[in-house]
Amino acid sequence: MIEVAPGVRQRGARRKSPSRDAGLGSGSEDDLLEAPRAKNVVAAYIRPTGFPRRYKVVLAVLTILAFVTRFWKISHPTEVVFDEVHFGKFASYYLEGTYFFDVHPPFGKLLFALMGWFVGYDGHFKFDNIGDSYIANGVPYVAFRAMPAMLGSLTVPVVFLIMQECGYSLPAAVTAASLVLFDNAHIGQTRLILLDATLILSMACSLLAYVRFYKLRHQPFGYGWWKWLLLTGVALSCVISTKYVGVFTFVTIGAAVAIDLWNLLDVKRGLSLQRFSQHFMARAFGLIIVPFMLYLFWFYVHFAILYKSGPGDDFMTPGFQETLSDNALSLSSVGVNYYDTVQLRHKDTKAFLHSHAQNYPLRYEDGRVSSQGQQVTGYPFNDTNNHWVIMPPVAFPEDQRVNRPVKNGDVIKLHHVMTDTDLLSHDVASPYYPTNQEFTTVPLDKSYGERHNDTLFEIKLEHGKSKQELRTLAGQFKLLHKTSKVAMWTHPKPLPEWAFKQQEINGNKNVAQGSNIWYIEDIPSLAEDDPRNVKSAKQVKHMSFFKKYFELQRAMFHHNNALTSSHPYASQPIQWPFLLRGVSFWTKNDTREQIYFLGNPVGWWISSALLAVLAGVFGADQITQRRGIDALDRITRNRLYNSTGFFFLAWASHYFPFFLMGRQLFLHHYLPAHLASALVTGALVEFIFCSEPLEKEEITKDGKKTFVAAGKQSLLGAWIATAVVCSLVIAGFVFYAPLTYGTPGLTPAQVVARKLLGYELHFAK
Template sequence: MVSKSSGFLPKSSDLRLRDRKDQFNGTENIEDFLRTNEPLDDKLTKQLKKPQSFLHRDHWFHTFVCLALTVASFLLRFYKIDESNIVVWDEAHFGKFGSYYLKHEFYHDVHPPLGKMLIGLGEYLAGFDGDFDFSSNSNYPKSVNFKAMRQFNAIFSALYVAYGSQISMRSHGLSPGLLHSHPQTYPDGSNQRQVTGYGHRDGNNDWIVKFSRSSGKANIPSHVSKGNYEVSGYGSDTMGDFKDDWIIEIVEQLPTGNKTMENKQLIHPLTTNFRLKNKELGCYLAATGLSYPGWGYNQAEIVCKYPWNYHDKSTWWNIEDHVNSNLHTDDTFTPPPSRFWKDFVVINFAMASSNNALVPDLDKYDRLASEPWEWPTLHTGLRMCNWGDSTVKYYLLGSPFNTWLSTATLPILVILIFVQLFRYQRQSLQFTEEKVWNVFVSAVLSFVGWVLHYIPFLLMGRVTYVHHYVPALFFAIMCFAYVVDYTLSNFNRYLKVVTYILLYAGCVYVYWYFAPLCQGMPEANLNYLYLQLLPGWDVSNAQFS
């Protein structure tokens, strides 16, 4: 007996095609697939080879979600971005640093320079002329288009040295600052004037070749201190001792564009690297890479030491500035070409040293500073501007929804990775190439990214703030996404949809609830007391100003 098949049921050929498509999706090469399966008719083969259309539902949905999130992120970042017309938080620093690039003024950037250069580009596009100094909490003048600047960031964030010459010297060590001295004295030891390393231009960086510092006329002796010899300033043009004399040892002459001026027996600004050896003690002037505490204004430590090797860069120096009215200026001087990789290493050491020198003052309580352990737990936030009732106020705090959930999933992620490795070792779990790549990129790299962006703050001695956790938070959120996706992978489709809807709804609701913190609080402090969920959140503390 032959029964008619229902028109609502798929034909056997359709079922067969679907099975073949499922098999083919896991095969990289169609020839391999055809060799291991029975022959197909031409129609089925063409359908298998045909790529999915861009208008396929999955492609369309993913594209729509990506565009929608992008538009939403622009709207949220631009919304009320000019609500406050005062210099807020790091605008005081980065706005000023960006203007240095705009005005072509050199300065030591403690961060990789591209970020500040982009800020300078934003200022240029906004028509900024570099006149405003971005003083903290000052009002923007009408001539400064601060709205356009904020919107831009929201889219992303020399010759022969003769006696009597006035010079400045730069170290080649881990803290490559300029040799510096000031009237303040060491608290113990010689109790004479401090000699330090300083990263900024200053009159106290100028030295007159003899050696005596130009403004204080203090010679540089070397006295014994713990571990190395102390370097200090004392005396005058007529007073000194046998430890004041230093011998110059040329260690390297860099080639310049003007070969006729290259005399390897002379000291040239910028191109000659040399060491300074104390004639009496035999030690060398050096920058250790460490910093003095508060009594030394956290400037670089300068000592006289016996180097471990001729190539110990902590004892290398070069002349940076040279002023001598008795000598003519050579307008044909061509500076040496950049040695990219050496300069790259030196500038990164300089940035790391400068950053690590930003240590907290133990004698002063900094209400804005925070400890790294407080960031993943949202133990505290940060006031970004003046907290007066008439001021538009901003409070830096991570979303409790994203931060707390991502922090909670970090140990879970580690457990999941080890469980999968254990099951694979026990041969109870099969790892395809696609699955290995998914675990590596989504889980392992995300967790490693969080570790590399968070753990260094636990080790460094510099002062830290809440915003230092932002890069690590980005990776923590990706870890959270992997844990959610892995947990729901064996659930049915409807439970997945409900879970994702709840997560998205929670994320949006928490943002809406805490929106005044980032969009601005123009009203009195007490009106925002409801946002202060934890004691460490000083959103509405009237005693703190």
């Protein structure tokens, strides 16, 4: 008996026109709902009902193979590999409750910590260096690696289910799943202590859940409709809570939702504005509010677990740091008074404010003339030339100089102890920045005479309250020149030999710049019997969750955008679809073993080629329709633009935004887009090799057009194409497997044979 696709209405069911009901994410069910049928038509497209046994068998086989390929030799190597130095370390910090800083949200790292907690690991090992031994340090690394390997394995059946739910044939689903199953990059990245397995599975689950939700669009607000809407939101939250590039999945789903809502707004649908508002609010709740609340929840857990002072302290403000137990700011900071001898330190470069008797040269290297004043520089080491006395603009009477605290907004002078001069800035260009002002010092007779105003500086505490007292370590501030309104600033580029290659200090006209921050390192003049030296027990301060959250968000985005330094294995997005570069993860010289992160060239090139084919098909179909030629039947066209177009949108959304980024990029950033390209490949296998139309147009006796089923499509061509593609992909996987698993045994000649496009492989000699 011929059967219809799952969920297809039988004769007499109400149908929608394609113009009113087309949308992203639809599959064969949607196409069939839109296709008018003749009275005697049994089915518009042949598909088995439900989830037949052969689908279940194939799904089970693919899932088993996924677990085998991901868990094969997962205990090798027994050393820290590539970015395991970061994410293993973060898991250890979670287990110890020690505060750390990372540019990625906490969800994926919390999963590693959960796995460590399950196996009783205490976090003693800090994953400091690639190549450090797990065995010697007693680390349950196999358990850590098992978590991403399990998630990576589950990605394969999810890909298969996406194809099946969209109504594609079994060979199409097998093709798409196999491209992920036997991909060396997916295997290599998801069997190590890395975040990408969580990211990719969450992205795939988002697509699957949205497809299931979209298929229920004709039964809105029912149990199943709400279930899949909320599950889509949960999956989206997992994506964005793992890495911020998860926003690209939001773009994919958001575009599909926007098209769906646009179709619902059509007056021909007969939907009232009140009902449309309900649809809009439901989607906003399920796909925006729910994901955001879950996203905040993981940060709440993050802050709750990390209660101790740690290596992440320096990235946060003093107010944040004082919420952590055992923090140096809480234990060691003291108030700063006038006439204290202090050492000022730059927050970013850690250089001390320094001066010495040598002067600036008459001319700089570019020919500009300097003031020839005394040099003021940044110096990285503790030295008496770093000592400055904080003075008031007008000296206090002798009997009123004790216990006069320096406060936020105060105007001060800085007196250099070793040269008996005062700090000054004036309208002379600095050595490296012609637009910035030079800093120098002047003798006391000029400091309190004709140059007095040029020696005045204002203390502006970061996030400080009015008249808040300045403290060592905890009080971060900008030092603003009172006359010219520039901020004291330094940068890492060393000055020439005439300044002993120390850092330049200048007046930055961009006062708002975050790198203008300084703090008081210590007070060398503080006497032992000074009451400020009496250390009393200090309670950990409280800061609201949202203050912590917004501060951490600012720091994360700032440092993520600052990842612009070069890396020997960094690559550009234009290289990724063609697999022109890989990444060396690990090498062991003694046994000539190496792990080289690289995709399966056969699978990547096939997928990339078919992406171009799909773009060509879209273009050709549009042109032929303009010329009155209708080469595709309506069901095929609907599926091409809806389901396959949805996959293509997912690929584009996860790929093209990287061209706009200025940060370091690597091949693994393409993995979500590669998964989408595998879905496109599976869909095109069916489109190209199942060439018979799904329906045909006939003219009735009264001259009206009608559509009848074209009969059962043969899948022989699709199965042959699937067999060829899978055979080639498996061959590519086996060929590069030694580099994926890091197994020994490759001779130099075999290594050279795998340098297909000049890959930077080791031990080729």
